[in-house]
Amino acid sequence: MINFPKKQLPTKSNKKLNYEFYLGIPFYLMIVILVLIPIGLMLLYAFTTDANNLVSIRFTFDNFIEFFVQPTFLSSMLESVYLSLISALICLLIAYPLAFILSRRKLVTQKILVSLITSNMFINSLLLAYAVRSIFEMIGNTFFNDSRYLLGTDLAIITGMVYLYLPFMLLPIYTHMAKLDKNLFESAEDLGANKYQTITRVVIPMSLSSVLTGFMMVFLPASTTLVITRYLGDGKRKMIGDLIDLAFKSGKFGYGAAIALVLAVILLIFVYLIKKLDKYEGVLANED
Structure with missing residues (x-):
């Protein structure tokens, strides 16, 4: 006789975890939009030349060198x-x-x-x-x-x-x-x-x-x-x-x-x- 695994019912802790995750979605979106994306753009501009044109973009340290010299x-x-x-x-x-x-x-x-x-x-x-x-x-x-x-x-x-x-x-x-x-x-x-x-x-x-x-x-x-x-x-x-x-x-x-x-x-x-x-x-x- 084959014993099939019983379907596990969601526990209270799992429900609470899912509930907290959905409540945190606006916060996660704000972090991505207001923190991660601006930091990424700042890194892109700092270490590249002509960041507005993705075709001719080039990695460089010139921006930092210009500052320190x-x-x-x-x-x-x-x-x-x-x-x-x-x-x-x-x-x-x-x-x-x-x-x-x-x-x-x-x-x-x-x-x-x-x-x-x-x-x-x-x-x-x-x-x-x-x-x-x-x-x-x-x-x-x-x-x-x-x-x-x-x-x-x-x-x-x-x-x-x-x-x-x-x-x-x-x-x-x-x-x-x-x-x-x-x-x-x-x-x-x-x-x-x-x-x-x-x-x-x-x-x-x-x-x-x-x-x-x-x-x-x-x-x-x-x-x-x-x-x-x-x-x-x-x-x-x-x-x-x-x-x-x-x-x-x-x-x-x-x-x-x-x-x-x-x-x-x-x-x-x-x-x-x-x-x-x-x-x-x-x-x-x-x-x-």
Whole structure:
């Protein structure tokens, strides 16, 4: 007698898996359209000549060579990385203790203070940059009899970056610290750790992943900004965002794509270095 295999009925887990897959289809389409295709086009333009004509397309490194052999372009890249790195570090020095203090307050107080601190995220960046410019113009008129004396300096540009991007550093760190299990602090105290040791050995190691997120959210837009250099740089400083904008306006898409790729590699290096320090990635208690 031949025993035919019985047809297996779909289990609840399989139904749930199929249900989640279908719900995720719009997300997958957005990833393909807004992420994968633009990255593919950027790689195509950066490593080829005449990418608009598939018949005469040719692989080349000329776009990268042109960037690295031009001292002005290379100095703009280094200046962008320098100013963005300083701005991100200042944002971190301000946001980290502020996030820790906020996470230890009452829930109502947290909501009010976070709303006040992040309120400038709902204001147009052009208005914010122009407001900072007006402050530097008033200071220049008062102390130097020249409204444009401070515009274009490191102080003006870094101040503008910190003012615009500080909330992007604060929010991920605060969100992470607010979810830390309060029993961790009591356990550290029971084991004989003082407040300084608790912060350095418990809080900081477990919050490095949020620091990485905040760093990326500040460093990347700061290094490619056009608003800050236009209003606070006063035309005296050319950063990497200005080079990319100039390349696309002049029709040199391959050159602009090559610049963007170089900047992306630099950012990935920073991400890798910070990741190496994160021994507690994804460790969160009190998530339920």
